[in-house]
């Protein structure tokens with residue numbers, strides 16, 4: 052079949068070139084297993100390795116437009132929707148589409164021509180699918196969260212395990228995308244999705260946030276009104292092949308972010324003028340607008356970030372899942388200023404999203420490393436130091452954490468006779484330990500017990516070094532006490 056397909060490639064390309072392109076903001080990006088692809092955009096069509104049946108349809112000369120396409124895991128599992136030159140809408144289903152889906156298609160097609168026109172079938176990997184016609188839908192094997200989102204706004208009948216049928220209470224389904232890794236997107240008037248946090252792969256999160264960034268500022272409140280189309284390749288092993296399109300804005304060329312593995316991300320995103328004028332980092336970097344991280348290299352090679360503490364629990368717009376969900380008192384890492392007082396931030400659970408400035412308190416912290424990275428470096432260095440022994444100088448602890456900007460502490464930290472770390476910095480550094488418990492802190496403290504530490508010191512420097520170890524031992528005692536009797540005003544993350 053492969054040989055026959057390649058023999059037809061030239062003719063199929065010629066046939067695709069004669070079709071009428073889709074209208075503005077209309078897209079269909081369909082990925083199949085292997086090299087099979089079918090793309091329809093307002094600029095025309097492209098395809099590789101199409102099933103023979105589809106090639107024959109295209110070569111038949113009766114098709115005006117291809118409205119929709121999708122491919123399942125099996126070579127004979129595919130579904131295409133055509134607008135014919137006669138004006139009717141026709142479907143072409145592969146022999147291997149699931150039986151329940153086949154009956155749904157037949158059922159819908161029998162109701163009316165309107166239903167036939169509205170029918171869309173989206174096949175995923177491993178026999179998963181969603182099909183819908185207006186408000187009526189059927190699904191099998193889709194991510195639990197996506198099903199939950201559909202279920203929440205529908206009357207539902209569960210048919211079998213993992214197979215469901217439903218009808219939206221209001222509105223119709225416009226678009227759906229998902230991957231077996233759990234990432235998903237649903238557009239039914241508004242859009243709901245989990246594209247800004249796990250389990251969505253990091254590269255997809257960043258691409259999606261980059262897309263949000265370029266939307267008109269009014270749409271920051273309601274991004275769904277700006278998204279034209281989202282596709283995720285369900286057959287990619289990683290879930291990192293995708294295509295995101297923004298609706299045409301102000302007559303500009305369509306904006307998009309897409310990645311077809313193994314190639315790099317390709318994007319055409321324009322920052323809106325309003326954002327550019329208020330951004331603290333106003334350089335309009337059109338080519339690399341996906342470069343979202345702005346950490347600077349600090350001492351000891353650790354990357355340094357600005358941190359903020361959440362003033363509230365929740366997010367300012369409850370339904371906007373691109374906003375980071377916050378817990379009051381939680382510390383978040385600022386990754387980038389996005390303009391208009393919005394930041395891209397990351398919480399301790401590695402979830403990323405947008406946070407408005409008014410929700411954050413920047414307190415007395417200066418930019419500093421992620422405690423998890425800082426602690427890992429600190430721990431490895433100290434273990435090595437003690438293994439080698441013969442210590443001649445006390446480690447410079449400010450290299451690992453130097454976050455406290457309190458005036459008194461800054462003076463103390465600069466005094467070479469003293470430790471280069473204050474109790475606030477030690478607390479911040481120890482937040483990076485996996486499990487912040489009394490036992491963990493006790494184990495860390497014991498490394499600095501002066502009697503024990505003295506054994507690792509060079510005899511010439513032993514006295515002065517054990518004195519510093521003693522001071523650190525005491526400082527650990529203070530944060531242990533803080534854990535048992537937390538001071539009221541200090542927010543704990």
Ligand SMILES: [Zn+2]
Pocket residue numbers: 455456457460473474475476
């Ligand atoms: Zn301090």
